[in-house]
Amino acid sequence: MIFNFFNHFDEIVKVELQNLTDEGVLPPGLDLSGVTVEPPRDAAHGDIACNAAMVLAKRASMAPRDIAAPLAERLKSNADIFEVEIAGPGFLNLKLEASVWARVLAAVLNQGDSYGAVDLGRGEKVNVEFVSANPTGPMHVGHCRGAVVGDALASLLARAGYDVTREYYINDAGAQIDVLARSVFLRYRQALGEEIGEIPAGLYPGDYLVPVGKALAQTHGEALSAMDEAEWLPIVRPVAIDAMMAIIRTDLARLHIRHDVFFSERSLMDQDGQPGGISKAIEVLEAADLVYEGRLPPPKGQLPEDWEDREQLLFRATQFGDDVDRPLRKSDGAHTYFAADIAYHLDKFQRGFANQIDVWGADHGGYVKRMKAAVTAITGGKGQLDVKICQLVRLLRAGEPVKMSKRTGDFVTLAEVVEEVGADPVRFMMLYRKNDAPLDFDFAKVTEQSRDNPVFYVQYAHARIHSVFRQAAEVIDGVAFDMPQLAGAELSRLTDKGEIQLIRRLALYPRLFEGAARNHEAHRVAFYLYDLAADIHSLWTRGKELPQLRFIQPYEITHARLALLRGAAHVLGSGLSLLGVAAPEEMV
RNA sequence: GGUCCCGUAGCUCAACCGGAUAGAGCAGCGGAUUUCUAAUCCGCAGGUUGCAGGUUCGAGUCCUGCCGGGAUCGCCA
Known part of the structure; x- marks a missing residue:
């Protein structure tokens, strides 16, 4: 039904x-x-x-x-x-x-996992690109939010009938990758027994590079140390990138996140004289008369010290709503990051993704217009890009901000946070806020077992219901808990205002879910679950003052009430799994 | 200076495509336990939604202009 x-x-x-x-x-x-x-x-x-x-x-x-x-x-x-x-x-x-409410509950129980699921996507492909952290080291806490937001959004769309691909763009072509390779090379020399002393400024000091150096020493012996940088760089670089990506994958796994595709920026560059994706993308734009050689006015306000007025290759971004035309080539002739990004989004489009979503950090906010302009331009208006910007996360410990310095390498890693508070609280808290609003993450709060902690509050509601089931199983011989069977209970017996309120909340779920999916806002699900949990706790406590409202009674209504709890637990569990958060049957 | 985001109760935040008297939690005050887990619940109090206009039957939500905070603006990615 x-x-x-x-x-x-x-x-x-x-x-x-x-x-x-x-x-x-x-x-x-x-x-x-x-x-x-x-x-x-x-x-x-x-x-x-x-x-x-x-x-x-x-x-x-x-x-x-x-x-x-x-x-x-x-x-x-x-x-x-x-x-x-x-x-x-x-x-x-x-x-x-009143009979309508019984039908709603019956629908929840009969439809099970498909309750609330709307087929917005009709099997259309959508690409969600998220995290895409530079492969220069372990993920830090700042990456958590985008990671969780992107992953939950992907789940949301998958359940809304889209064919979803989770994708990670590896920024493996920039100058910072050479810095990484040099840092690794230093550790390689160290592994060969050389005294390297302090890590020079400008190189990555982290210990996580030590094993990479050792591995290089094992495979290459002393061979590399005899080479010029130009020779060893192409050897060390891919090894370093692979090692960093392995670390990042492990970090993501801590949050139960897995990407389907890892796409290399470097793969877009020209190889052995053959034009790569970037060159081809620029050709596409040229063919459409969307690039030209021109001059750009200097930015107003503070003029960069090394500003020079010069002709350069520009993309006509202003034709697509951007504020200025954007450069595609740097003064050294290399393509800009933007040029590569255009090629990347074109590649996604050519792989069948007319629907594209990027999840970025707040520092990339100024980049949105040009990227959207580029996607419109290069797909001939057939591609659509939505960009979700995640504001900063402020880490607090007992109300005091945790100080972090990127310069000294003194930052809190994702691994440390997950280790300390667990994946569930991290995920839920990252979703318990609109993506474009700043977020405070307090270590003390998210581990607290009280109403003050929404993760706990929601999970506890689920566990409480299962505690009733355990109790019922003891008291009532052969009581059924599976949903289709419970759907057959006399649901019209549920008439208490708390019971009706709970069903009313369940009735809201399909609408809520559809709105969340349409607007690409997984946080709505988190807030809904909190409200649902509140209704459950409230009903529970009514039974304390009015014993006739307790779920388990010595007469028939028990089955209807178990059905209600079953439905509530199902929606709760379904929503939590959407967010990637566990729905425990017992709190420990 | 341009652009983008934000501004809602003392604090942290919601508000679904523009819907009626703007909702939760915390903090404050007052209550509920012979229990299916009080790790919870109920009540009270708390507001000119930054300011000023506009569109609309109706605006926290859309438009314009200010004020305040953040991000960003070509060789970082």
Whole structure:
């Protein structure tokens, strides 16, 4: 039985509007866009609110009430609708028959994993690129947020019917990679027994490079030390990159994150005289007359010291909404990072990804316009890029900011954070905020076992339900816990306001999920789960004051209540798994 | 200077495509335990949604201009 609460009543309203049109009450050909049914904020406004009368008033050249009244009459005849009220400026407030709630719960139990899942994607491919940290060392805590946001968004879209690819762009072509290779080479000499002393400024000092140097010494012996840098660099570089990517993959695994594709920036460069992806991308732009040699005005405000006015290869980004045209080549003739990024996004498009999502850090905010411009340009308007910007995470320890310095290498690593607080709290907290709002992450808070800690609060609600199941299994012989069987319980016995409130919350889930998927906002799921947990805890405590409301009773209602808990636990578990957070059956 | 993001209760934040009297948590005050785990719950109090205009039947949400905070602006990626 498919029963998507709000879609269901949306349909009913649309049908009745059509009937009114057929009867001549409404003019024909009326545009129904914007007509919605929604959960009212205030419970006094019934179960469902509809704005049809107000939205259509102008289009139909009628007073809102003249639309509301006949529509209300028609809706009243629906068997599921108990009462219709015309309120405020013309809202229709629908109160539903009690039997509707039993059907909602039955739908949750019967549909199981597909409850709430909408097929927005229809199997279309979407590429979510996230993390893409420079392969120069272990991931630090700043990378956590983008990692989790991207991963959860990918899961969300997958469940919304998209064919999702999780992708990582390896920035393995820039100057920092040569710095990495030199740093590794130093460790190689160290592994051969040389005294290297202090790590010179400008090289990466981290100990994590020591084993890479040793490995080089093992495979190459002393052979490299006799070579010039130009000779050993191409040998050391790939070894260093592979080692760093191995570390990064391990770090990501700590957060249960796995990418499907790791794409190398270097692979886009010209190889052995053969034009690579970047050259080809520039050709595509040239063919469309979207590049030219020109001069760029210097940035206003502070002029860079080494500014020189010169002709350079520019992309006509302004034609696509950017503020200035953007350079594709540096003064040394090498392509800019942007040029490579254009080629990369073109590559994604050519691999079938018209839908592209990039998750970036806040420091790349100024880059969004040009990248979107580039994707539009290079795909001939067929590709679509959405960029999610993650604001900074402020690490706190008992309310005090944790000091970090990149310069001294004194930063908190992702591994340390996960080690200290666990993957679940890290993931949940990173999602318990809009991506574009700054986030405080307090070590003390996320490990606390109290309502103050949303991770715990939500997981505890799930565990509590399972504690009832354990209890029920002891008390009642042969009690069933599987969802289809529980769906057959007499669900209409659930009439307490706390029980109805919980079902009401479950009814909201499909709508919530769809909104989250459409807007690429996984955090909405996290907030929903918190509200759902609150309803569960609240209902639980009602049973303390009113023993007849306890879930396990010596008569038939127990099954209906177990069904309710089963449904709640299922949605809770389903939402948590979407976020990549465990749904424990017991708190330890 | 340009661009982007943010500004909501004392604090940290929500608000689903523009919906009605802007919601939670913390902190404060007052209550609930012979329990299916009180690791919880219930109540009270707390607001000119930075400011000023505009669009709309209706604006925290959209538009314009200010104010404040952050990020960024060509050879970093």
